[in-house]
Amino acid sequence: MDITYYITLSLALFTIGIVGVLIRRNAILIFMCIELMLNAVNLLLVAFSKMHTANMATVAKDSATFASDAQIFVFFIMIVAAAEVSVGLAIIVMLYRNIHSIDVNFLNRLKN
């Protein structure tokens, strides 16, 4: 399958994520959009990894199994994302307790 489709899909997901982060004010939704961006990247990594493995197989058959580094990275990213979600959600909970809202536009107390 052509790599272009994966790239396009990933790009679309990433753009949706960015636009979501930019236009949404709800902290949880922003969080979800960030997850979307991370996963768009993950998708891209997996896609490139598969492509790379296929290419390497045609060049050097005996080393066809090694090119899965990117997929391992994906796992790392997932773990980091999970950790991030746990911290982030905790922050959002504290945010709600303090200002009784999860609208990020109220998060400007440091300014004054």
Next chain:
Amino acid sequence: MNLVWLIPVLPLIGFIINGAGRNFLSKTVAGFLGSAVILVSFVISILVFWQVKNGLSGTVHLFDFIHINTLHLGFDFKIDALSSLFLLIITGVGFLIHVYSVAYMHDEPQKDFARYFSYLNLFVFMMLLLVLGNNFVIMFIGWEGVGLCSYLLIGYWFKNTEFTNAANKAFNMNRIGDFAFLLAVFWIVLRVGSLDFNIVFSQETLSKFSVTDITGITLLLLVGATGKSAQIPLYTWLPDAMAGPTPVSALIHAATMVTAGIYLIARSNALFSLAPFTQSVITIVGLATALLAASIAIRQNDIKKVLAYSTVSQLGFMFIALGTGYYVAAVFHVLTHAFFKALLFLGSGSVIHAMGGEQDIRKMGGLHKHMKITSITFLIGCLAISGIPGLSGFFSKDEILAGVFGSNKIFYGLALFAALLTAFYMFRLYFITFTGKFRGTSEQQHHLHESPWLMTLPLITLAVLSVIGGYIGVPEVLGGHHELAQFLSPVVPHENFHLSHSTEYILMALSTLLVIASILFAWFKFKNYQGEGDAKGFGKILRNKWYVDELYDAIVVQPLMALSAFLDGIAEKKGIDGTVNGVGKLVNYASRQARLLQSGQVGAYVLLMVLGMILLFVIQLFV
């Protein structure tokens, strides 16, 4: 000879003690100490002079002073006829003036009194260094030092702005001359590699100089001498220097410091004799100064200003003698001038003292009745400076005039005219001040008194010296042997007069008759002086000193002020300050604008971050 180092060191000790202890030394102690150190120096100077007279001259090495590469400069003193003679003048006249000062400055506060004496001692120290130095560097130290002391003493009453301005003027004008002197010294180092008088003036060295070198060096030295000795074009500081206390005017601005230029040229006569161009420049400068200053003196009404211009004029005479090669005559005139000009200045100080600080001769008159000693000694000074036969001025001035006659008849006529002007303005001063009716206030008249003995004693001593001082240089034509010329002959070549005896007799008779005529003219004009209205025409030009100060102001001071104003207003404030402040203002402004980006809105930050990333991508892809 072994004690020579004590001569300058004693005044230095006096300076240090008086200067350091000025807050607690009583007036008596300060005055006594200041005078005593000079007296001891004077006694040693006499001993040194005696030894030199018996043929014991030479160089005294004190310690190594500067040692750079091939240039060795020792702190050496040169003891010979010329320097020992100057030692006598400086310490002798200096001592009398110190004594006089004790009485003259008695009304000063105790602190200033000691300060005054410390300056005076420092001056004597510097002057002695100048005269004793055996190389140009030691001489230069003294040269600068006397300029400094002159500045300090002119500005002694430093709370008066006018006086401090006069002090600044004197210092700056001297500095111009000093700079030229320094250039000459550098030039000599470049060509000779040494500054020792014994080496620079040796035949071997002199033969190596090219004409350009020697003319350049001597011209620069001449500029230095015109600064110190108040000759055209650098003379205008001397009349203003009268702002200082009168004894200072007598010591520094009449008897000693201003003769430093003459000493320099007489000391370097070996160089100057090889530079005929410079010699003619010296003659013309001296002649022009003598005439100009004498003409100004005719119309001055400040007793000290008249004497100041008289000093400038007499220094001009000395320059004429130097220019025509009669170094002995110049040194002779330095000696006699030191006596009678110090006498006249101290006499004027006595008058000012009696008048309670008044210096305007229009408000004096008839003082002879009230202060006989001052009046008579002043008269002796006037007779001596005018050149009445028998008094010291006659011998020295006549020698100069005879020398000029031998070299150039026109110059002789002009110099003789200046001598007549001298007699005229001195007796104008005398008659206006001491004869006729008193024109001051009745309060001043009541206050008139003869000065205390501490002041009259130096006057009498100097008057005696003014009378007999000339007999050390009686020319052969009058049956003398010119002892001074013989004494100075190892250092200064004595040009023999090429005039026949009958010519000399005629010249003497001519100048004497004319001088007496001009004195009589002054007598008829000023015996019943009643004051005068505003001067008109030529007299006004003379009263305003030929507008030389205004001319200098227009061509030097004003452009300099304009340049300073430009540098201050445009270059400094707009240029440098503008740049420095501009950078600060720019940063301030830019940061105030950039601050607006910190809106506190998370969305805005994210947007900026995304835009930045897009920008980076674009750069990555297309650039």
